[in-house]
Amino acid sequence: GAGVSQSPSNKVTEKGKDVELRCDPISGHTALYWYRQRLGQGLEFLIYFQGNSAPDKSGLPSDRFSAERTGESVSTLTIQRTQQEDSAVYLCASSSWRSGSSYEQYFGPGTRLTVT
Amino acid sequence: AQSVTQLDSQVPVFEEAPVELRCNYSSSVSVYLFWYVQYPNQGLQLLLKYLSGSTLVKGINGFEAEFNKSQTSFHLRKPSVHISDTAEYFCAVSPGGTYKYIFGTGTRLKVLA
Numbered sequence: 001g002a003g004v005s006q007s008p009s010n011k012v013t014e015k016g017k018d019v020e021l022r023c024d025p026i027s028g029h030t031a032l033y034w035y036r037q038r039l040g041q042g043l044e045f046l047i048y049f050q051g052n053s054a055p056d057k058s059g060l061p062s063d064r065f066s067a068e069r070t071g072e073s074v075s076t077l078t079i080q081r082t083q084q085e086d087s088a089v090y091l092c093a094s095s096s097w098r099s100g101s102s103y104e105q106y107f108g109p110g111t112r113l114t115v116t
Numbered sequence: 117a118q119s120v121t122q123l124d125s126q127v128p129v130f131e132e133a134p135v136e137l138r139c140n141y142s143s144s145v146s147v148y149l150f151w152y153v154q155y156p157n158q159g160l161q162l163l164l165k166y167l168s169g170s171t172l173v174k175g176i177n178g179f180e181a182e183f184n185k186s187q188t189s190f191h192l193r194k195p196s197v198h199i200s201d202t203a204e205y206f207c208a209v210s211p212g213g214t215y216k217y218i219f220g221t222g223t224r225l226k227v228l229a
Binding site: 033035043050104109 | 150158
């Protein structure tokens with residue numbers, strides 16, 4: 001596609017339920033990132049995928065958070081047993097680290113998660 | 117450890133006035149530097165970037181930034197702002213051209229009529 005897409009755009013869920021957020025990166029981008037942005041805050045790194053390498057999960061805040069990516073395509077971020085503090089906008093970004101690329105990250109519009 | 121500091125959380129400025137948004141970083145290795153803008157309820161959009169070469173970088177919407185290695189800064193400037201520039205601005209650093217991006221906490225620019 002032309003850009004990074006994320007779905008759903010908004011998600012309201014009850015505390016304790018599981019949610020799954022989806023990210024479609026730009027075609028050909030080998031790197032994919034998930035960030036969390038709480039209201040009025042900066043970007044908090046969650047996880048990074050690069051090709052077939054092991055993902056960098058160092059930013060995941062707890063074992064309730066997990067993410068998967070199939071090859072260089074779609075990624076899903078799963079939050080189990082959601083808590084109110086999980087309420088935030090979850091941003092996905094992709095980039096290309098191939099030689100000659102621009103190295104910038106392209107961001108999706110985000111998924112706004114509200115846990116009630 | 118690398119870090120990025122955006123000293124001002126909010127900057128109010130009148131329309132057509134100049135503005136400077138400050139960004140300082142700490143890194144023991146060379147870095148790539150980026151400024152992103154986030155309009156309300158939208159994702160982040162790249163304004164400009166410094167990878168190498170000329171330290172003065174020009175971006176979209178009339179913004180520019182200057183890389184100062186000795187002061188480890190990458191301040192963003194615009195000579196004359198518009199109401200439409202009201203947004204959140206994030207500085208980001210990629211140490212050693214690695215995949216890691218470290219974002220500052222953002223500066224909220226509010227342009228007043």
